Amino acid sequence: MKLRHVDKPQYRKMTNQVQFGVIAILAISSLVFGQMLIAILSSATVVAGQPTGNFYFNFGGVIMGLMLCTLVVKHGRKKPQYADVYYVWQLKQLQNKIYRKLNAIQQAAADNNVNALTILCFYYQSLAIVYELDNNTLTMTEVNRQISLLEQQIKDSNLSCNADDFKVELLGDF
Known part of the structure; x- marks a missing residue:
């Protein structure tokens, strides 16, 4: 997705x-x-x-x-007029799948696992999109902080990964 x-x-x-x-x-x-x-x-x-x-x-x-x-x-x-509603619904379902495996993904990301970092990029950026759409401003600062920490980790490790590289199959590793 x-x-x-x-x-x-x-x-x-x-x-x-x-x-x-x-x-x-x-x-x-x-x-x-x-x-x-x-x-x-x-x-x-x-x-x-x-x-x-x-x-x-x-x-x-x-x-x-x-x-x-x-x-x-x-x-x-x-x-077609409900495409955005369905897209966000699917995005929320995918976020739930990632959340259930988040501890394992974060542990692998701490070891600079590229797949885990890619999943986290997708996860945090998708959270930012959904929170913005749902006017969830209370947790937006935390999501933005997580995004910057992740980007800094990727930069410091000289890795290349972003949310566009995400595939659902990557979750199978965790």
């Missing part, structure tokens, strides 16, 4: 649309599916003061609503 520029206002607009849309679809479809299941499968007799026993039908409606949301997102991610 290559790092690329993402238009922040457009990304924020599309992210808000996706979040609102998924929440609306989930809420409405859960109610509709739940009511349909109750109408089709529930017993007709209801005793006053007693539970209706429709919990599982309502729960089934929520599950069906989640399945519908999954289908909508799976189909919608291919649309």
